[in-house]
Structures are given as C-alpha cells and as structure tokens.
Amino acid sequence: MRIGLAYGDVRGQRDPGVIAEQLQATSGTAWISQGPNLDALTTLAVAGEGPAEVGTAVVPFPQRHPLVLASQALTVQAATGNRLTLGIGVGISRMVDGMYGLPTDRPARRLREYLEVLRPLLRGESVDHHGDTLTAVGSVAVEGAKAPPVLVAALGPAMLRVAGELADGTITWMTGPRTLADHVVPSITKAADTPPRIVAGFAVCVTSDEDAVRARFATDFALAGQVPEYRAMLDREGVDGPADVLLAGDEDTISKRLEQLRDTGITDLMLAPVGTAAEQARTTEFLAMRPGGGRRGDPVGAT
Template sequence: MELGTAVIPVAQRHPLVLASQALTTQAATGNRLTLGIGAGISAMVGRMYGLPVDRPVRRMREYLEVLRPLLRGESVEHRGENLTAMGRVGVPDARPPQVLLAALGPAMLRVAGEVADGAITWMTGPRTLADHIVPTITKAAADAGRPFPRVVAGFTICVTNDEQAARAGFDEQFALAGQVPEYRAMLDREGATSPADLLIAGDEESVIRRLNALRSTGITDLMATPVGDASSQARTTTTLAALLT
C-alpha cells in the first residue's frame, strides 16, 4: 500500500533534512513513500514562522533542483538565490521516492510538470481539474520531454442522508479555507461560492456517480478524505472500498 504525504511545507525544512527524513521513511516502509511537498499557505508560513513568502515559484524550483539529487543519493554543492546546501544523504536500501508538488496556479503547475513527478490539488472542482490543472501540467511535462505526470486530486466526501446538514457543517469547519487566496482562486475558477460547494456529499448512489464522473477530468489519482460524524465517515469508507473493488 502506498504511503503519501499531502503535503509537507518545505519552507521550514532544509532539503538536506527533508531528504534524510524521506529516505529514512523509504527504508522503514520498504520503499512505499510518495513525497508530497508544497510551498505552504503564505499566511501561515509568514505569520507563524516569520519566513519569506515572496516568489514562491522561484523558491520551489530551486528547492526541487537541490532535493531531487539528494533523494538519488548524489552529493550537492549549491549556493543559490534562496538556498545553500552542501553534502549528501545516504540511506541503505532506500530508493528515491516520487515527488509530487502542491500546485494550483499556472506557474507552479509548470514547475510540477517540468521538475516534479506530478501535482496534488485541494479545493479544486471537476471543471477546474479538466480545464486548468490537467492540461497545464501535462503540457509542461510534454514540453520538457518528461513522462505523463500524476495528478492527485484531493476531495472531501460524505455519504449521508442529510446532505444539507453535511454541507453546512463542512462550511463552518472550512470557512477560513475559502478566504485563503490560493484556494479562493480555485473556487472562483469553479464558480463555487464556498468550500462546501466542492464537497462530494449525498447517499451512496449519488456519491459514486460523482466519483465516477471524475474519471473524465484526466486525473490519475483520487485522494479521498471522509468527513462528517462517525457514522457518515464509516459509510463513506465502506462506499469507497466497494467502488475500488
């Protein structure tokens, strides 16, 4: 079973540190890790840690240019615009994991296609995935002569008989997400007024129908997060398991 992170903010972790952690996890899990990373929400990175949040795309490209060789066990000697890194990480029996990038905007999606192995999304609906996310990253990878990228689409799901209550509860829980500029841009693209508009909710039949419809968007993976009360989450998990089999 694949083990993934979605996602680790990199501003707080030097590439040498993250490479060491990732390869140690690979060795401990029999090389089952997919490493999902991101620039982090600017408001949190700046306010909580006091770290710079300007030029996130340039910073991420440079970070990946250092991280990828380290994950391959290569030595780096890098003195760049934003990073200094000298050394290597060696963990016996650890293979370099795939690296997926949290990417929503066009520039970050191009980095994901050109330098990473794919992208992870959240707060993106089917229309945005089909018309923006998948075409942008796929073109970037093709132009760079790289393989077809993975696109892991994150959705929250609730199998319930009270869809209205589920959406109201979700809106209350994730109200702040709708104010984050990175997510707000995706909601606006989708024509959604709030995060609850992207919640996949309803009875088993309606949820399965909406999940099956996601196949046409071009995504390669679904990252499903059950939400709601304990009963709803149990029903959601059972429904997802049945869909997979």
C-alpha cells in the same frame, strides 16, 4: 483512477495510534496531511505494515531545509520498504509568514530551486548549491532507501509548469472538476515530458442528510475559503466556498461525482471522509467497494 484515503489533520485526527490502526487496515494508498499538529512523515514511519503505498499530502518545505527533508523522506523509505510518495508544497503563505516568519515571495522560483536540490539528494547524490533562495551543500545516505516519487501541491500556472518539469506530478485540494479538466490537467501535462500523476484531493461524506453535512462543512472550513491559494481555485471553479466542492450525498450521488472526476483526466483521488462517526464509517465502506478503492488484495494501480 486510483482512490486513496486521507488521514491526519485534514480530518482532525491527532492520535497517531488510531491513525496507525487505520493505516494497517488500508491496502491501497494512504495519504497523511501535514498540519500544525502531527508530523506526517513520522506518523508514516511508525505506522507499520498496511497500505501498498503511503504518501504525504503535503509537507510544506519552507521550514524544512532540503537536506533535512531528504533525510526524513529516505528514513521513511527505509522504514516502509520503499512505499513512500513524497508530496511537498510551498505552504499557505499566511502560515509560512505568520507562524514561521519565513519569506513567501517568488513561490515558483523557490519551488524550482528547492526541487533542483531535493531530487539529487533523494537519489543519494551530493549537492553544492548556492542559489537565489537556497544554499545546500552535502549529501544524504540511508541504507536500503530508494528515491521516492515527488509530487507538488500546485495550482497556479507557474507552479504547475515547475511541477511538470521537475516533479512526478501534482496534488490538489478542494479544486473542482471544471478547474481540474480545463486548467490543472492540461497545464501540468503540457509541461511534463512523461504523463504526470495528478492526485485530486476532496473531503467526502456518504450521507442521507446532505444539507446538514454541507452546512457543517461550510462552518468548519470557512477559513479555508478565505486562504488566497484556495480562494483562487474556488473563484476559477465559479463557486462560493469549500462546501460547494465537498463530495456529499448518498451512494448513487457519490458514484456519479466520482465518475465526473474520473473524466477530468486525473489519475488519483485522495478522499478524506468527514461527518459523524457513522457517516465516516459508511463512507469508508462505500469507497472500499469501488474499483481502485483499496480493498485487501487490490493492487495499488487498480483502475
């Protein structure tokens, strides 16, 4: 199981210079979340050398036509020496509708059609698509860029089926171990022709004051617990809110939680250190010492 670190809006980071410095100190996998502030793909393109792999987790695609996203992704590939894993998703429906005024009905159908156009474009092929939810005509070519792997943020059965059939795997966020083991892993694996990559995202804090950290997290992420997409996974897990799936505790506690998650069948962890500056530093140092945690000299596929 590989362990990567998450940066960007999920950690409240808005300074691309600071993120670039952190990325350059990372050797494993560095994931950038796409929020309403920094653009994830641009941040990766200008970050320079560092991680063996960089990934987006995730870029909502409704507001980016596949011709546009293919151009952006292939530009990042050229800029990073083909180290990108492209994570995409349909986006949180309240944001897609409320902020952009875009339709959110039939998300699985929209995802399927988008992938049917995006994957050929990433391979440099021409498309002439006139579908139910999307029209795309053209091609994209960026010198030196290879088609990146594509992962999809998928939680429900229909979305996991599409991800298994048309993508290289899935990325989850705040989805607990029981739901991963009993729902996500078997659902996407059944739909896929080859073993999919399954990246499970969590906030994490190595701390001596677990109760205080959970209380702060419950406040800071209260709205996330009301988002229908996340709420469904929290209910499936049988927990009250985001703080209940936060990885928090001392080094021994976090070690046990990581072993529990490894046993769910996931291939990767995407961990976002949270807490005070001192707690985040303690967390990052602890994770760097874990097998697959991205120490300098470790291959990206270390287990």
